[in-house]
Amino acid sequence: MINNINNSNTFNSSPSQVELDFLATLLEPADATYPWNPADQESEAYFNELEQQFLGDDLWQEDELNKRSQDFYSQLDNLWSTHHVDSASKSHNLKQILMASLQEAFVVVPQGWLNTIAQNAAEMFSSQQPIGEQLVRCVQDMLPSWGADDLLVLARPYAYAMRSGEPQCPKAMITKLGNREWTSLSEVEQAKVSLAISYYALNELNSFQSES
Template identity: 55%
Template structure:
């Protein structure tokens, strides 16, 4: 009978029950004051209240300091982005990527020095106060300086309108303008049109590079 009782699960004590028993058997000074009416419990509750008040003050101060910190950080970043060194390094990075893109897309149809000149001018005037038409004309005049700007503006007008409408210039459309002919076989007006299309493509690529770098 005794063995049956000792072996029964009825008298097995869980860890939670042991911890509760241990708490109840501790000295009163080390345990929670179960009787709120006891005078000695006032000090305990006062100490807790002061602790909570201190935590509230610390949280409020931390929030204020965090706002100040992030505001200073934003100011520092803004100042960094507006420095001449940052702008110069950014343009170098944009130019390098744009040149690689133009070379990979058109080097087998258009002279490399033309692509390099258009890329340099497009990067130089990118995000300027000039209109899209003015940017296109300046890019083409770097490779065709003998062309009158008014004539180039007429050629640039439909492309400028297309860019404002969100239309993009594809590689294939530029390549189709050259066809299977050698560059030297193209007439001057054909070279101007191809150069204008490449300038349009270059500015579109710069817009994409700029958006990617900001993310």
């Protein structure tokens, strides 16, 4: 029993690791101790020295920072330019393919007329405008005497077909014209054919997008 008590006293009298660490901290030289009170004059000198060490690193020199900044923004410009060129090239190729497709499908319609529809359709395809307005915008440049509301009335069957998924056959309208020259068509007939071609063009763009 006495031995147990002695052993217990011996154990309790041994300093713990926490106490040893605390004692070592107290015995450290004053200049190696962190300045816990920022109001002390010695604290200001301590922090100034740290700041000079931080600024003395080559990474934070003004010339080095300027160089790294210029390199960074140069890389961003290169990435943006590459993306812009790729997008422009893709858009140009898409228009060319669509123009060729329209010229093959509607040989009786003037090429300039078809090219304008193809260009407008490619520009309107990614817009958030209603389908009817997209169809009207595709042909409005060639039909300046027509109001947008009147063209919307003619475009309704095609707009409904695109929304519902019920297919229309634009080429059938061309077939009905027979061998008549484009210039011999009335303005109403030209407007109807133009809207039918616009419907065909937007569907072609949908097909191109699903294949890519």
